[in-house]
Amino acid sequence: MRPILLQGHERSLTQIKYNREGDLLFSVSKDHVVNAWFSHNGERLGTYEGHVGAVWTVDVNSSSTLLVSGSADNTAKLWDVSNGKCLKSWEFNTAVRCVQFSEDDKLVLIVTEPRMGYPATLQIFSVENGTTETVSSEPVYNFHPEGPKITVAAWGALNRYIVAGRENGSVALIDPKSGQCISTNKVHELTLTDLQMSADRTYFITASKDKSAKILETESLEVLKTYTTDTPLNSAAIMPKHQEFVVVGGGQEAMDVTTTSSRQGKFECRFWHKILEEEVGRVRGHFGPINTIAIHPDGRSFASGGEDGYVRVHHFDDDFFTFKFQI
């Protein structure tokens, strides 16, 4: 397969995300810009400009009308996907770490960092109509979650839970109405770097700096599968169709890269068999650690964003779909 290289960013990528149909790919990086791309040919649809700090996170709603992005400039912005206009800008006391639309597109979850004396907050905003006039500046819920810093968060099925990954490697189930922590499970040794839900949100995959990725059941937070690699992981994604795979990526810390040979960098996307927990293949190409991986919702392509500032979109060859794992 020949990857499409997207050079829309000048600094390292922080997150990439496909919309529901997978025709659009959104990428955010530390260079303040949000880019929208057509995933089939890598054409850039446009940019969303207005952030003045590193953009940590992005999400698009299921009808691809609204985009929300969270930045280190202490704001989260709501954008019109089609024309790049900023519809709403929410101000916070600290940087925004994580944003996500709820399954019904009515709510947005925003997680802010604890910093400079301000506690971490977990806020939920209503974006039901999605126009400048109707979106409230005040959150519907505003919680101050206890415990270690939340690095990643996602909505569970039917908005019944918020799943939060913490800095100490634990995963917590939070009730979105009361902000109470329902249960926690310390599954990793080190900080969680990514948490992606399966299509039906009954299970999710986590990636951690402790070199492993795990699949957990949402309701019970029980570890179902573990994928142990030899490098710190920054991202993990579940392949929704065609093959029972998960894709994990990472690499040694950017600060350590110059002190070791490039062969040891391990900047590859690794494909693991989801059920059998066996590694099946690797895709190399990045010059730096892989920061984020997203898989097209129809499972025919995937994209990875790296510390090197590139997004690489890979469309699988035909033999990928006919591959059968031999036991």
Added chain:
Amino acid sequence: MPTNWADEVDGVEAPQTFTDANGITTHIEFRINEDGKKVKITRRTRKKLIHDKVNKAVAARKKWPKFGKERGNKPGPDPATTNVGDNIKLKLSSTGQIVQDVDEKHEAMKAQLQNKKILCRICKGDHFTTKCPYKDSLGMEDAAATPAPAEEPGKFLAAEEQQSGSKYIAPHMRAGASSGGVGGRPGSAGPDSREKRDEQPTLRVTNLSEDVTEADVSELFKRFGHISRVFLARDRETGACKGFAFVSFTMREDALRALEAIDGRGYDNLILRVEWAKSSA
């Protein structure tokens, strides 16, 4: 007859295009190539209309005008931001071994070499033979042909280990140091220096060429161990080498090693002969 180049171009037959019953369009054109020869280029193309069903929303999004930094740009990927990379093969394997093969091989080799002492075949130093600083003066194939070091490598290793050990051992305490050499630096000038010198393991090197100097001799022998003295016999008038020299070592093992390695070796077109020096007494 064409008279100039313009007429020549006109002389080429006009291109033809026709479509056959199967919908294959054939385009034939004639051209004159660099060698001045006429070539016929035939291109067959077939157009096929492929219908692809796409989501309505997706189709609508494809028609969206570009915005932000892309505002006003024409449809299609812009080479400034979008490029196609090199072909990358995703090799899927069921064993989970293939992808780690390289690493494992590397690790295995590392483990294998971990306890291996690197031994130069030329000078018995702890470097690779190809990295030997003396490989020019002592050819590799010569070294291989020398039987003695190959027979008793353990002996030399033992000697070397003792030398490279962390604890300092005074020269006269070292194994192999001549028992008589007590006090005083070997080879130091003194009333009884000649006496001491005789007790040191000394080699007599003969069949040296005329233009050899002390430095050359010590260069040749110092790799085997510490040399306390080099004496090169020189002609009184011309100062040229008379063809023999004495080399005194501090350690007997070193001298023995040197004797075995250098004896019979070519040096400046001559074959050196090394033997134990007979006491002058």
